[in-house]
Amino acid sequence: MPVIDIHNHFFPRTWPDLAARYGTPSWPWIKHTEVGKAEIIVGDRFFRQIYSACWDAEVRLNEMDRDGVEMQVLSATPVLFAYERPVDHALDCATLFNDAALELCAQGKGRLKSFCQVPLQGIDAACKELSRCMRAGHLGVQIGNHVGEKNLDDPGIVTFLHHCADESAAVLVHPWDMLAPQRMPKYMMPWTVGMPAETQLGIVAMILSGAFDKLPQKLRICFAHGGGSFAFLLGRLENAWHNHAVAHGICEFPPSQYLNRFFVDSAVFDERALQFLVGTMGTDRVMLGSDYPFPLGEHRVGTLIRSSQFAAPAKDRLLGGNAEEFLDLAREKSSATSEGGSAEPDKTVMPHGEQLTYSSYLKVPELLNLQHSQSSPQHHDELLFIIVHQTYELWFKELLHDLDAVVANLRAAGANPQSRDEVYEAARLLRRCTEITRVLVEQFTILETMLPTHFMAFRGKLEPASGFQSEQFRELEFLCGLKDEKMLRYHRPTAEAHALLERRLREPSLHDVFFDALRTMGKLRFVDKATERERFDARARAVLALYRDERSHRDWIDVCERLTEFDELVVSWRLRHIQLVERVIGVRMGTGGSAGSSYLKLTLDKKFFPELWEARTLLTE
Numbered sequence: 308m309p310v311i312d313i314h315n316h317f318f319p320r321t322w323p324d325l326a327a328r329y330g331t332p333s334w335p336w337i338k339h340t341e342v343g344k345a346e347i348i349v350g351d352r353f354f355r356q357i358y359s360a361c362w363d364a365e366v367r368l369n370e371m372d373r374d375g376v377e378m379q380v381l382s383a384t385p386v387l388f389a390y391e392r393p394v395d396h397a398l399d400c401a402t403l404f405n406d407a408a409l410e411l412c413a414q415g416k417g418r419l420k421s422f423c424q425v426p427l428q429g430i431d432a433a434c435k436e437l438s439r440c441m442r443a444g445h446l447g448v449q450i451g452n453h454v455g456e457k458n459l460d461d462p463g464i465v466t467f468l469h470h471c472a473d474e475s476a477a478v479l480v481h482p483w484d485m486l487a488p489q490r491m492p493k494y495m496m497p498w499t500v501g502m503p504a505e506t507q508l509g510i511v512a513m514i515l516s517g518a519f520d521k522l523p524q525k526l527r528i529c530f531a532h533g534g535g536s537f538a539f540l541l542g543r544l545e546n547a548w549h550n551h552a553v554a555h556g557i558c559e560f561p562p563s564q565y566l567n568r569f570f571v572d573s574a575v576f577d578e579r580a581l582q583f584l585v586g587t588m589g590t591d592r593v594m595l596g597s598d599y600p601f602p603l604g605e606h607r608v609g610t611l612i613r614s615s616q617f618a619a620p621a622k623d624r625l626l627g628g629n630a631e632e633f634l635d636l637a638r639e640k641s642s643a644t645s646e647g648g649s650a651e652p653d654k655t656v657m658p659h660g661e662q663l664t665y666s667s668y669l670k671v672p673e674l675l676n677l678q679h680s681q682s683s684p685q686h687h688d689e690l691l692f693i694i695v696h697q698t699y700e701l702w703f704k705e706l707l708h709d710l711d712a713v714v715a716n717l718r719a720a721g722a723n724p725q726s727r728d729e730v731y732e733a734a735r736l737l738r739r740c741t742e743i744t745r746v747l748v749e750q751f752t753i754l755e756t757m758l759p760t761h762f763m764a765f766r767g768k769l770e771p772a773s774g775f776q777s778e779q780f781r782e783l784e785f786l787c788g789l790k791d792e793k794m795l796r797y798h799r800p801t802a803e804a805h806a807l808l809e810r811r812l813r814e815p816s817l818h819d820v821f822f823d824a825l826r827t828m829g830k831l832r833f834v835d836k837a838t839e840r841e842r843f844d845a846r847a848r849a850v851l852a853l854y855r856d857e858r859s860h861r862d863w864i865d866v867c868e869r870l871t872e873f874d875e876l877v878v879s880w881r882l883r884h885i886q887l888v889e890r891v892i893g894v895r896m897g898t899g900g901s902a903g904s905s906y907l908k909l910t911l912d913k914k915f916f917p918e919l920w921e922a923r924t925l926l927t928e
């Protein structure tokens with residue numbers, strides 16, 4: 308997997324005197340001080356010391372070799388954005404630097420690529436320059452997180468982002484022109500405090516304004532410096548969203564539902580911060596970004612990710628795999644190949660864009676290459692064993708996806724008890740969950756075609772891997788409300804799984820959200836100092852009240868029925884799993900160190916929604 312750095316900067320060795328060219332003051336310029344060293348000056352004010360890596364491809368390539376970086380996507384430094392100037396000046400300046408970037412890339416032996424910049428204060432001009440740059444070979448655009456008073460949710464900027472999606476241009480959002488400069492005059496505070504806040508502001512503005520709802524899914528957008536303070540303060544934002552109508556914005560879903568709409572880079576400079584960031588955003592949303600070659604950048608690019616505790620496949624994604632997707636490199640390569648001569652491009656090797664095929668869309672070759680046996684020579688049944696487990700994991704993924712949407716709908720239903728739509732939608736999605744779980748219960752029979760002796764032939768090779776380590780199964784339990792913190796210990800070796808499960812532990816569960824909704828509807832009441840038993844009884848009585856007033860609460864009763872059925876089916880899953888275990892290994896210990904089937908039998912009493920069952924007892928009283 309190539310290592311790709313998506314956030315680093317360049318400066319041309321020389322450029323014209325922009326102040327003289329436009330007759331306006333305070334333009335940046337470069338002052339060479341000694342061989343290989345220079346200063347950026349803005350007007351007559353010193354801005355930053357830089358060195359030859361900024362303009363010399365040879366120096367860059369040597370340092371990339373030193374750091375094991377295969378490709379850099381370079382962008383101008385934000386001091387050149389010129390958003391506060393007349394559009395034609397900013398456009399001219401952008402053109403100058405965009406062409407200079409391509410000149411530098413041309414000396415980069417295919418390892419240097421670039422993002423352009425645009426005059427974002429003039430949307431038409433910005434769109435035109437973006438289109439020109441994409442044709443000329445840029446991979447996307449770097450934009451500032453605001454244009455004067457306008458945040459990224461400004462309708463003009465949203466139009467521009469739409470255009471980026473249409474042009475298949477990746478977008479890197481960089482903070483600039485930091486807030487409250489009069490309160491941060493010293494100590495580089497605009498960089499250390501202002502920049503993270505600016506970036507967070509950019510993301511929050513896009514979420515709450517519904518910009519992500521309006522923009523197409525195909526928009527590929529990344530926020531620099533790990534997204535600033537966003538990940539760390541997401542909990543605060545989410546809490547405000549749920550509890551203050553005014554903080555709600557006009558987005559369709561709670562903020563945490565938008566994490567799959569954007570990327571962030573890894574420039575956070577602290578392993579715990581990176582772990583938290585990846586735990587929050589997911590391994591497929593964070594990309595290597597270094598801020599090279601500036602003093603605030605990572606000094607040995609990639610060290611933070613390489614020395615982290617993530618498993619090798621996750622590191623591969625962070626170091627380059629995600630960037631390949633973000634930059635749509637497969638498409639870029641295929642268009643370069645087709646431009647390279649062949650009149651009739653080979654459609655079968657074009658995995659993206661217009662030439663989409665069944666196989667490229669579904670990633671069939673990758674999928675079929677994911678079954679690696681431990682037995683050697685491969686035992687015939689090990690393939691079945693792997694495929695059955697992988698299928699379960701895929702369905703677990705879909706269940707998590709749907710249950711997260713159920714949570715979002717029930718939350719919205721609780722926030723607006725007059726509206727019925729969200730309750731119907733929650734019931735509809737829950738029906739899908741029960742149908743999937745029904746399939747999961749049935750699927751064990753396939754594995755039961757494997758003789759116990761055949762399993763024994765390769766079981767020894769699987770230790771200490773165990774179902775206890777199924778991260779998604781535990782996520783499902785935590786999400787539905789069965790939160791047993793002790794189970795986290797099985798995920799200690801995988802930092803990202805651990806962080807994700809810790810997040811699920813903290814977040815309100817489906818159980819919480821369901822009863823919160825009944826509470827806001829006035830169906831559920833208990834005093835703050837009520838004991839756990841009293842609360843449980845109150846919840847069961849709230850459900851009872853729904854069933855007793857069927858005519859008014861058909862929609863909520865439907866949700867209750869679906870939740871009950873889901874609970875029932877998960878118990879069936881547990882039971883069928885135990886039967887399979889006994890059929891294959893009898894009462895032997897598990898590879899995860901438990902007592903095997905006798906341990907698993909203890910889990911049969913677990914229920915996600917015990918109050919729904921209690922209500923049935925109350926109904927018959």
Ligand code: HEM
Nearest residue numbers: 699773774775777780888891892897898899900901903910
């Ligand atoms: C030959 C087939 C299987 C055997 C012998 C088996 C055995 C076991 C055993 C003994 C345990 C207890 C933990 C331990 O000590 O390792 C366990 C847990 C688990 N297994 Fe399986 N298993 C099999 C197939 C499956 C399949 C197909 C799945 C599908 C995902 C699965 C998912 C799980 C899960 C999620 C747990 C944790 C359950 C909990 O904590 O409540 N197992 N398995």
